[in-house]
Amino acid sequence: AQSVAQPEDQVNVAEGNPLTVKCTYSVSGNPYLFWYVQYPNRGLQFLLKYITGDNLVKGSYGFEAEFNKSQTSFHLKKPSALVSDSALYFCAVRADTGGFKTIFGAGTRLFVKA
Amino acid sequence: SQTIHQWPATLVQPVGSPLSLECTVEGTSNPNLYWYRQAAGRGLQLLFYSVGIGQISSEVPQNLSASRPQDRQFILSSKKLLLSDSGFYLCAWSVSGRGNIQYFGAGTRLSVL
Numbered sequence: 001a002q003s004v005a006q007p008e009d010q011v012n013v014a015e016g017n018p019l020t021v022k023c024t025y026s027v028s029g030n031p032y033l034f035w036y037v038q039y040p041n042r043g044l045q046f047l048l049k050y051i052t053g054d055n056l057v058k059g060s061y062g063f064e065a066e067f068n069k070s071q072t073s074f075h076l077k078k079p080s081a082l083v084s085d086s087a088l089y090f091c092a093v094r095a096d097t098g099g100f101k102t103i104f105g106a107g108t109r110l111f112v113k114a
Numbered sequence: 115s116q117t118i119h120q121w122p123a124t125l126v127q128p129v130g131s132p133l134s135l136e137c138t139v140e141g142t143s144n145p146n147l148y149w150y151r152q153a154a155g156r157g158l159q160l161l162f163y164s165v166g167i168g169q170i171s172s173e174v175p176q177n178l179s180a181s182r183p184q185d186r187q188f189i190l191s192s193k194k195l196l197l198s199d200s201g202f203y204l205c206a207w208s209v210s211g212r213g214n215i216q217y218f219g220a221g222t223r224l225s226v227l
Contacts, residue, residue, distance in 0.1 A: 043204055043221050046216070101160065
């Protein structure tokens with residue numbers, strides 16, 4: 001069975017500091033991994049994905065994520081946080097063995113303080 | 115370019131009343147379509163998905179149903195709403211293939227009173 005864990009309900013970081021939002025996954029087969037962001041009362045927006053290839057994936061708004069197969073992790077990072085990055089972040093996984101179901105994590109709320 | 119429309123944005127309904135939420139996608143053909151519910155601003159619960167007209171898969175047994183009368187139209191319905199149906203409902207679409215990125219509508223905030 002597929003699953004995604006986001007161990008932190010909330011991450012607090014000061015503006016200008018680096019941020020990390022953690023994600024670990026479990027899937028049968030090779031994973032397709034995603035990060036999405038949600039602003040208040042809006043739908044989710046796609047940030048980045050890992051399918052294959054380079055373990056470091058770059059996405060929108062200066063975000064990047066590193067795929068670590070041995071640790072089954074896909075942590076989201078940004079070198080310098082902005083107040084406008086404050087939002088709810090979701091990690092998601094889908095197996096490459098077919099099927100249409102993508103499993104989303106519970107979400108991590110990011111607060112960036114000025 | 116592709117767009118997804120979801121309406122209404124907010125809805126207040128009494129317990130026991132019917133429900134119909136509509137989602138349409140433009141700019142793509144034969145999309146995969148999804149209905150999610152998000153409770154209390156946290157995780158997403160997949161309710162239904164569809165890979166084609168008339169093809170609906172239900173993930174969670176409940177008093178909700180879904181239909182896909184046209185290729186790019188996805189409807190979430192209920193005959194009698196419960197208090198527990200309150201939440202934020204999100205429609206999404208994707209195209210089959212590697213990655214299968216999902217693109218979400220703006221959501222409907224449903225309050226059942």
